[in-house]
Amino acid sequence: MISDRRGITINVVQPGPIDTDANPANGPMRDMLHSFMAIKRHGQPEEVAGMVAWLAGPEASFVTGAMHTIDGAFGA
Incomplete structure (x- = not known):
């Protein structure tokens, strides 16, 4: 489980080209x-x-433990 009692979120951003x-x-x-x-x-x-x-930002305060791929659908 990815959580932090201080409210810190942990996410991954993996860009493509x-x-x-x-x-x-x-x-x-x-x-x-x-x-x-x-x-x-x-x-x-x-x-x-x-x-x-x-x-x-505050809009993503409930987003944690996620991998966000920004790659133009590379390999899709």
Whole structure:
């Protein structure tokens, strides 16, 4: 059970292909990565940040022990 008597929640955010310097959307792996994705594009850092901000906010106070995948349905 994931709980904390102080009200701290514990979650995991696992991003897929995100457009960064280390994994650019126009890089050599783009076509291969996009072929496995339902949404045929790299994600943006802001999209991951939005999930993290939501998890840190009061709207997610009852969300804990969960893995949140943000990957454009990679491998779906």
